[in-house]
Amino acid sequence: xxxxxxxxxxxxxxxxxxxxxxxxxxxxxxxxxxxxxxxxxxxxxxxxxxxxxxxxxxxxxxxxxxxxxxxxxxxxxxxxxxxxxxxxxxxxxxxxxxxxxxxxxxxxxxxxxxxxxxxxxxxxxxxxxxxxxxxxxxxxxxxxxxxxxxxxxxxxxxxxxxxxxxxxxxxxxxxxxxxxxxxxxxxxxxxxxxxxxxxxxxxxxxxxxxxxxxxxxxxxxxxxxxxxxxxxxxxxxxxxxxxxxxxxxxxxxxxxxxxxxxxxxxxxxxxxxxxxxxxxxxxxxxxxxxxxxxxxxxxxxxxxxxxxxxxxxxxxxxxxxxxxxxxxxxxxxxxxxxxxxxxxxxxxxxxxxxxxxxxxxxxxxxxxxxxxxxxxxxxxxxxxxxxxxxxxxxxxxxxxxxxxxxxxxxxxxxxxxxxxxxxxxxxxxxxxxxxxxx
Amino acid sequence: xxxxxxxxxxxxxxxxxxxxxxxxxxxxxxxxxxxxxxxxxxxxxxxxxxxxxxxxxxxxxxxxxxxxxxxxxxxxxxxxxxxxxxxxxx
Numbered sequence: 001x002x003x004x005x006x007x008x009x010x011x012x013x014x015x016x017x018x019x020x021x022x023x024x025x026x027x028x029x030x031x032x033x034x035x036x037x038x039x040x041x042x043x044x045x046x047x048x049x050x051x052x053x054x055x056x057x058x059x060x061x062x063x064x065x066x067x068x069x070x071x072x073x074x075x076x077x078x079x080x081x082x083x084x085x086x087x088x089x090x091x092x093x094x095x096x097x098x099x100x101x102x103x104x105x106x107x108x109x110x111x112x113x114x115x116x117x118x119x120x121x122x123x124x125x126x127x128x129x130x131x132x133x134x135x136x137x138x139x140x141x142x143x144x145x146x147x148x149x150x151x152x153x154x155x156x157x158x159x160x161x162x163x164x165x166x167x168x169x170x171x172x173x174x175x176x177x178x179x180x181x182x183x184x185x186x187x188x189x190x191x192x193x194x195x196x197x198x199x200x201x202x203x204x205x206x207x208x209x210x211x212x213x214x215x216x217x218x219x220x221x222x223x224x225x226x227x228x229x230x231x232x233x234x235x236x237x238x239x240x241x242x243x244x245x246x247x248x249x250x251x252x253x254x255x256x257x258x259x260x261x262x263x264x265x266x267x268x269x270x271x272x273x274x275x276x277x278x279x280x281x282x283x284x285x286x287x288x289x290x291x292x293x294x295x296x297x298x299x300x301x302x303x304x305x306x307x308x309x310x311x312x313x314x315x316x317x318x319x320x321x322x323x324x325x326x327x328x329x330x331x332x333x334x335x336x337x338x339x340x341x342x343x344x345x346x347x348x349x350x351x352x353x354x355x356x357x358x359x360x361x362x363x364x365x366x367x368x369x370x371x372x373x374x375x376x377x378x379x380x381x382x383x384x385x386x387x388x389x390x391x392x393x394x395x396x397x398x399x400x401x402x403x404x405x406x407x408x409x410x411x412x413x414x415x416x417x418x419x420x421x422x423x424x425x426x427x428x429x430x431x432x433x434x435x436x437x438x
Numbered sequence: 439x440x441x442x443x444x445x446x447x448x449x450x451x452x453x454x455x456x457x458x459x460x461x462x463x464x465x466x467x468x469x470x471x472x473x474x475x476x477x478x479x480x481x482x483x484x485x486x487x488x489x490x491x492x493x494x495x496x497x498x499x500x501x502x503x504x505x506x507x508x509x510x511x512x513x514x515x516x517x518x519x520x521x522x523x524x525x526x527x528x
Contacts, residue, residue, distance in 0.1 A: 005500075026512055033516040041524035199502070199509045227499065234494040238486035241479060268483060374472075374479040417502045418494070 007428065014186075014427050021185035024177050025196050031075035031173065032068035032200070036166045038159040039072045039136075043151045067201050072136060072151065074170040077128055079193045082175045083281050085120040086190075089113060090337060121175055122168060129167035133160060186427075187420035194277060195416040198409045225393060226410055229386065233414045236382050237272075240265040241375050243368070247353045266372060269379040270339060273415030275330035276387055280408045283323060320391065324384040331380035341368035387411045 009015045035041045068075045093099040093113075102109035137152060152159070178189030185192070210219040242263035290307040345365035354360045358367045387408055486494070 022508070025509065029509060029512045030516050033513070033520045035520070035524060041520070045521075195505070196509055199506045200513055203506055203510050227495075230498050230502075231491065231495045234498060235486060235491055238490060238494065239483050241483050371479055374476045375483070377476050378480055413502055414498060417498045417505070421494075421497055421501050 008424055011428065014424065017184065017186050017427075018424070021181055021187065021192065024181050024185060025192070028075065028174065028177055028193060028196060029200065031170060032073050032078075032197075033071065034074050036072050036074050036076065036163050036170075038153055038163045040151055040153050044071060047151060067204075068197075069132075074166055075174055076132065076167055077125055077171045077174075078197060079174055079178060079190060080281060080284075081124040081128060081171050082117075082121045082178065083190065083194075083277060084285075085117050085124055087278050087282065088120060089117045090333075093337070094333075118175065122172060125168040125171035126164065129164045129171075133163050133167070186423055187416070191273065191277070191412075191416040191419065194412060195420075198413055202409065202413070226414075229410050230414045232386060233411070234418060236269055236379070237267065237415075237418055239268045241268070241371060242266075243355060243371060245348060245353045245355055247351065264344065264368070266339075266368075266375055267379075268375055269331075269383060270372075270376065271331045271334040271379070271383070272419060273412055274334050275327050275380075275383060276408055276411050276415070278330045278334075279323060279326035280387075282326060283319070320388055324388060327384040327387060328380045331383055332376060335372065335376050335379075339372060341365040341372065344368060383411075 008018065035044070068078055089099070093103050099113070102112050105112075137155065174193065178193050181187065181189035181192050183189075206219065206222065209222065210216065242265055244261055244263050246261040286307045290304045342365045345361060345368060348354065348364060349360045355364055355367060358364050391408075
């Protein structure tokens with residue numbers, strides 16, 4: 001079975017795609033290490049060595065940028081502005097009629113929407129980099145290290161402007177890299193880049209737990225938990241409700257019900273990991289906002305303190321409940337924008353297909369909607385549970401300081417891994433090769 | 439074909455459920471119906487076989503470990519490189 005990995009490399013087309021994706025990942029990681037002009041690399045290194053535990057406050061943002069945020073590198077903002085922008089644009093399609101019309105327009109409208117997403121990404125990147133750099137002028141908070149007083153080479157407005165410009169350009173480049181992966185590589189670009197970022201910080205975080213506790217059982221326990229989650233995710237991802245579809249042509253054959261009837265696969269979790277990514281990046285925003293509004297002497301506004309107390313660690317019930325609610329919402333939301341029953345029903349009608357016992361056209365669309373809503377409920381609950389359970393487990397072993405968003409990161413890693421492997425697999429099968437999974 | 443017929447009955451039931459009784463029992467009635475419909479659909483879900491599950495799990499574990507090793511290796515190299523270029527540290 002594992003020889004299929006080798007076989008994937010022997011297929012010229014697929015090999016090119018995989019190597020391309022790996023090259024993009026390498027560029028992405030390189031950018032995460034190159035410091036922004038105006039920042040002193042050696043001072044940052046010194047600050048990070050003496051950093052206290054409290055720098056998890058930027059935890060998720062730092063995690064999603066693969067540690068680049070606290071390095072103040074050119075890719076410091078990473079893929080986050082792009083994610084936020086696509087959430088906003090997709091939410092707007094429901095609210096603004098013009099966007100809805102664009103979406104229905106098909107290919108042309110879709111590319112218009114992508115364009116808007118890009119503009120919004122750049123705007124968000126300017127905003128975020130400006131706030132972040134203003135904040136970096138007083139780095140003792142950022143690294144939770146009182147000895148760290150300055151990391152910039154000079155405070156002039158020109159330097160600051162160059163830094164904002166560099167980080168914004170970096171975000172633009174990351175966005176482009178992500179789109180390149182989606183177009184010419186394997187997997188979804190946005191997911192692959194987040195996957196890379198988390199994969200970059202994961203081993204370090206695991207090792208930190210081992211070092212801190214000085215015990216192997218917790219270390220192995222977390223790895224074991226990872227394996228169990230992988231199996232669980234695989235189980236649910238592979239479960240599907242198959243709606244039988246028969247095509248009129250095929251009924252002409254010898255048998256009454258025709259040769260082969262096909263089915264529409266409705267996965268229990270149609271939305272994949274996207275709801276989790278959306279929910280957790282939205283949840284990171286209040287912490288980020290609070291971080292920028294915190295005063296050095298501890299006299300912050302009331303709401304800042306409230307966010308710090310309840311949302312920073314990710315181990316309070318307020319956090320957990322908001323998280324669950326967001327995941328449930330985004331699961332339904334994402335399923336509703338990715339699967340359109342009316343469109344599927346229309347297509348089936350066009351090609352002479354029907355669901356046995358259901359009339360073509362509107363009743364078919366209604367039936368699909370009926371099944372979809374009912375199958376998504378357990379799917380959404382599963383997503384919420386699986387991202388919250390590791391969180392609880394990590395709190396129980398006291399490891400949550402190193403894994404501020406344990407469940408999410410494990411779920412994203414497994415989800416993206418599975419999606420990518422399946423995409424490679426389907427491309428292998430297209431070429432009549434026996435895939436990984438035989 | 440019978441499964442489709444069943445769920446059609448149940449779908450028509452969901453229209454009926456909203457029409458009788460007082461508001462509270464109507465709410466619980468339709469909620470209960472909804473849950474039973476969910477369980478109904480869940481029963482028709484095709485689950486992966488044991489060997490399928492095992493294979494996928496193994497492949498994902500291998501893939502994720504390979505990627506992590508790769509990214510860690512890249513990171514290590516780049517950190518050294520950037521350290522060389524931008525002065526002490528790394």
